[in-house]
Amino acid sequence: MIMNRRLRIGRIILTGLAALTVPSVLSHAQELPRVTFHHESRLTTSEGHTGLEWSGDRDSLMYELQSAREPDFIDPTSQYHGTDEASFLSGLTDGRYFFRVRARPSENDTWGPWSESVELVCEHHSLTFAWTLFTSGGLLFLFIVFFVGLNARLLHRFERNDA
């Protein structure tokens, strides 16, 4: 009898505690900031650089941007940590890159969930094409130098003869 009474009291206390703590935990979970990228989920570049932009669901957030070469972020690299909502990356070699970002309020250390990841496919132009344009540009430049130099010299010679 006494046992049953104690159990009942214990249950009431536990229920009361749960009633107090669960909403608090839930509201805390709701307070964690969420971040979204302002891009399509797949980007491409043939120049080895890209700009990433994101925003949180409220003001005054700290962000962390991570990159990885695999979609499951097994070996991620932290690219940026701070309050900016963009980052410019360059010097990338051919391959696939994945990015994700998360945020925390600036007054506490609890990070929100990672954003949906963005995939960047880097495929540089063909070198043959690049060298073809380089050579064409070089020849064009030499033609200009030759044409201007030769004619300026001829004019100078005529002037001296006239004088």
Place this chain on the structure above:
Amino acid sequence: MPEDSTVLSVSTGYLLLALFGVMWIALGIFWGRRAKSLDGFMVAGRNVGLALGTATAVATWITSNTTMLAPQFALQLGIWGILAYSTASFGLFLFAPLAKRIRQAMPHGYTSVEFIRLRYGQAAYAVFLVISLFYGLTWMVSMGMAGGILLEALAGIPYAFGMSAILLVCVVYTLFGGLYAVIGTDFIQSLIILVGIVIVAVAILTRAPLTEVYANLQANRPALLNVLFPAAIMAVFNNLLFGIGEIFHSNVWWSRAFAMREGVGMKAYLMAGLIWLPIPVVAGFLGLAAPTIGINITRPDTVGPLVAANILGSAGGVLVFIVVFCSLASSIDSLLAATSDVVTKEIIQPFFLPNAGDPQIRRVASLVIVTVGLITWGVCLPKVGTLATVLFFAGPLVGSTIWPIIAGLFWKRANGTGAVLAMILGSAIGLIAYFQIGWYTASLIGTAVSFLTVVVTTLVRPGAFDWRTLAVEKAVVQA
């Protein structure tokens, strides 16, 4: 891991803006007090000497693009990017003999558009005028945007306010002093810029030694050190030709050729090229050093000022502010004056005021400066694209004018039909390349098409131009 960048307080930014704004306006009015006549206002009395001539060419070519776009090139294209940007000095070197030729051939000339009209006729005039005005506006917009972006990045001054303030200052002193004011302020601005660049160069090498920069790039951004970086390889001659096209066709440079005393132009442009050459190398290194210093770059076109300001602290922020403000002002004022000359002399006078005297044309030129400033402000306001995307859109257009200009100056067989076709085909095919491949191919392809068109049309239908036509005094277009 990069950290955030904060440099100057908003109040410091407003203070510097007010100080330099008042200073440039006062100096502009002081230097421009002799700009009473039309020749004084438009071509500074045709009596500019070597020191002022060299300084104005250097200051004008050190644009916001040198201080902001050269680091962006380095950040995006690496070592090749720095090389590509510094090739723009060849535009000054190659314009040196052209300046001499222009001054001799057109002793009474005012604009590059006037040359095309006299040399190739009305159709070429129309096409060249469109290209020239489009380029002038694009260049000014890129610099107005740069001013707004810089003030926002360095001091948190709202973009629209900063951009408007810089444009207003330049419009006011150009309005009062014309080319006299432009060249005078350019002299002081070039000195400030050169001193500032030297200080930044020393500071950057102290804070980010070459070995550290190399190691960081090798680990995190390896393509920037790669000799076989395709986009960067393509950019080298594209940028060189873009720079040549900019200088060869733009009235900014022609007006200075007309303004310099006989015999000065060639030396002034050669010296200006030599002085300018190392500046994008120093500025470009800021872009390469950014990852080593650990600054997060949100927009690539702000990397130079942000890195310099972070290295030098708040004093550096002030220095960067002053240097970039000088480089912006020295180019915006030149463009306002040169564009106003073209619109006044080549559109308004022949079509609307054919009988107007010099004093009336002088007043019209002032009104045009205000109007051009307002149009630039309106286009800058929405902040479209990065500096590179805005500016390089004009690349194929100016590239297509190189051969019509040089053939027109030296080859009497070059003809108007060829010039028109060269500019239209070069621009069109270059723009297709811009959209289909990338901005780093557009000028090169535009110039190549234009070159082939000029050569083929000249060989197929050779003309016989009389050079004396160019020397005619007060020649106006027939409306």
